[in-house]
Amino acid sequence: MTKVNRFIQFNDEMVDVNQMLLYERIGRALSDAPFLELTERKLMEIRPAEGGISMSVYWRHRPDHIMHGGRLSDIYLLTAGFWRHFSVPEWVSYRLSYRTHPLRKFAEELLLLIEEFRLIDATIKERAGTEEAFQIRKEVMLRFHKDHFTINYQKGFVADALLNMMYISLNEGMHTSIPKEWSYGPGTIPLPIDHIHTALSFAYDAKSTKDSRLVAERIIALLEEQLEEDLLHQYYAIGDALNEKIIPFHYHEGMKDAESGEGEVKETIEEVFRSFHRENKSESGVHLEFELEHGRSGKGDGSNAVEGHEDAQIEEMGKGSSKGDQSEKRSDEERDAKKGNNSQLHADQSFGPEHLNVVYEERAIQIKDEYENKKKIIAWRENQKPFVRSFVDEMKKRIEQKREEKREGLVKGRLSSKLTTMMIDERPRPFYRKNIPSTQLDAVFGLLVDGSASMADKLDETKQAVLLFHDVLRELQIQHEITSYYEDANYATKESQPNVFELMHTFADRNKDDSLSIMSFDANEDNRDGFAIRWMTKRLLTRQEQHKFLLVFSDGEPSAFGYAQNGVLDTREAVVEAEKLGVTVIHLFLSAEETTVEQRAVFTMMFGNKSAASDSVEQFTDQILRILRKTLSIVINQ
Structure with missing residues (x-):
């Protein structure tokens, strides 16, 4: 879980997750798409298949107001401009017409440049508050x-210089300091700059993608005989994911009008995103091992039918799983296999888009080294006994003091001995009531213990801290659950990421002593913190206690298959979601060394x-008592 100390750290830059969440909420609000995800890439992008958009890293390492304004302008342009006002069919048709053209990249980027200019102007007219960001x-x-x-x-680099020139001309006017006598190659063929400016001026009147396309086509016609090389650099990536595969859209389930074709064309990026979102929501996950590109629910034409005959031999037998069929019992191996398959659960949408391919298993931790662990438990508990006793006594005294307090100045209740208020006050309140709360605290705790490989060097200290947590809550009769979590990196693939929750102590165990289960905890592979927090939050929400606390013991950043880049952001989202649901999330960083400023900044983000944070392993128990206090x-x- 902790980072590897490499000789050189490439792109080891942390993003401000709170700011990223803010940008994501703005994008979701403008697009009216609560499923929309936001990331940061080299150029602005839209990714319908992933349900996400990306703002450009170009705005990094600038003054704060410029970085903030630039990022906002990306989001405004993507979710308030291109989202509803960019014609996908027109774009796809345009790309196809220039597929084999020697200036293909120039043609595509020119149309996007003109569309950016048009959509910025349209967005400002629709939403005046976006003007400041667009000005930046x-x-x-x-x-x-x-x-x-x-x-x-x-x-x-003539094509690149021309594209730069047209951006400048559109935004500063056609009378800029661009060389008028611009020749290509040896200087024998002058480029028609004036004609290009004339054609480009029609972009000011463009009202649709079709109008912008006409402007781009006129300019390409002026240049295709004179330019020999295409663009060298890429300036726009918005249209990369919008191609002929988007239209027509391939449905994976039967359609109502199965014989009427592939369905209507998706006109806008919004429609494309929502179509992909519906399909992904109903069909994503590892439970689909195959895919039907052209499924139909209409009538079959009988072309594959084979005439039957009475001499046909049975080539294959199948056995159903009906409960009513008791003719033949399954073998023990079959029953065990079925039980094993049922123990694996599939993550759904509620666990977040980062975990759609996660399969997880909840199982009781296997007790091991019972004799040796019992000796350790006796020794550790003997050392911790004074701390547990003093802490429990302190909490009980606080509860008793709370019980003895009374509320005075009431209009009904017990009559107070101070009756002078009846003579002095116009509206006397001579009554009081004692506070007699339950001696059992109205709280429940869930403890997640990071089970990644980096915990191997601090296992004993972690077990002592968890054992102290368990003993204190047992003495106070507070319900709690203790679980370690990890991802099995050896079997993790793009299609399936197996995760395991090893239960050391559950709510059903109530006040049972599960010290041997705690001692059997071991380090495994990777960790998926956001997923684990959502899993424990669901379990805490089933409890009736008023105060719900979720503690996370970990030793660094989340790290799992395909999760390293977005792990910090996803963990922060999981924490925010839990807090909104009334679950207080508290993190304890378990470290054998002093915590660095960078590490503290990352944990604060999450x-x-x-x-x-504890600066040494010896402080784990002290931190546990401080958190519980x-x-x-x-x-x-309360």
Whole structure:
């Protein structure tokens, strides 16, 4: 779970997850798509198959107001501009018409450049509050294109320089300081700059993608005989995922009108996203081992029918699973195999898009080394006994003090001995009531223990801390559950990521001593923190107690198959979701060394201000008592 200390850390830059969540919420609100996911990539992108969009990393390492405004402009452009006002059929048709053209990349990027200009203007008119972010975008991008125009012009990258020139001309007007006598190659063929500007000026009147396409086609017609090389660099990636495979859309389930064709064309990016979202929601996951590209629910034409005859031999036998069929009992191996298959559960949409291919298993931890562990338990409990006793006594005294308090100045209840209020006050309140809360605290705890391989060097200290947690809550008769979690990296693939929850102590065990289960905890492989937090949150929400606490013991950042990049953000989302549902999430960083500033910053991103760290393994138990003292004080005082 902890990071590997490499000689050189490439792209080891952490994002501000709270800011990313803010941008994601803005994008979801503007697009009215609660399923939309946001990431950061080299260029702006839309990814319908993944249900996500990406803002550009170009805005990083700039002053805060420019970085914030630039990122907002990306989101505005994607979710308020291209989302509903960009014609997907027109774009696909345009790409197909230039598929074999020698200036294919130039043609595609030119149309997107014109569309960006049109959609920024349309978005500002529709939403005036976006103008400030777009103004920042315009100033920064103008500097970018002016700088690159000079470089490309000097190096002879004519197509790139032309694209830079057209961006500058659109945003600054056609009378810019672009060389009018611009010749290509040895200088014998002057480029028609004036004609290009004339054709480009029609972009100011464009009202649709079709209008922008006509402008782009006119410019390509002026240049296709004179340009010999296509674009060298890429400036836009918005249309990369929109191709002929999107239209017609391939349905994977039977359609109502099966004989009427593939269905109507998706006109906008919004429709494409929602179609993919519906299909993914109903068909994603490892439970589908195959896919039907052209399934039909209409009548069969009988072309594959084979005439039967009475001499036909039975080639294959099948056995049903009906409960009524008791003619033949299955073997023990079959029953065991079926039981094993049922023990694996598939993650659904509620666990988040990062975990759609996760299969997980909940099982009781296997007791091992019973004799040796019993000796350790006796020794550890003897050392911890003074701490447990003093802590429990402290909590009981606080509960008793709370019981003895009384509320005075009431209009009904027990009559107070201070009756002077009846003579002095106009509206006397001489009654009181004693607070007699239940001696049992109205709280429940869930403890998740990171079971990744990096925990191997601190297993004994972690077990002591968990044992202390278990003993204190048992003494106070507080319901709790203790579970380790890990992902089996040896069998993790793109289609399936097996996760395991090893139950050390469950709510059903109530006050049972499960110290041997705690001692059997061991380090395994990877960890998927966001998934584990959502899993434990679901279990805590089934409890009736008012105060619900979820503790996470881990030793670093989440790391699992395909999860390293988005693990921090997904964990933060899981924590925010749990807090909204009334579950307080607290993190304890288990480290054998002093915590660095960077590590504390990462934990704060994931868990907010409810993250504690121990500078050495000896402090684990102290931190446990401190956390329990704070949480139980909240319960007692309310």
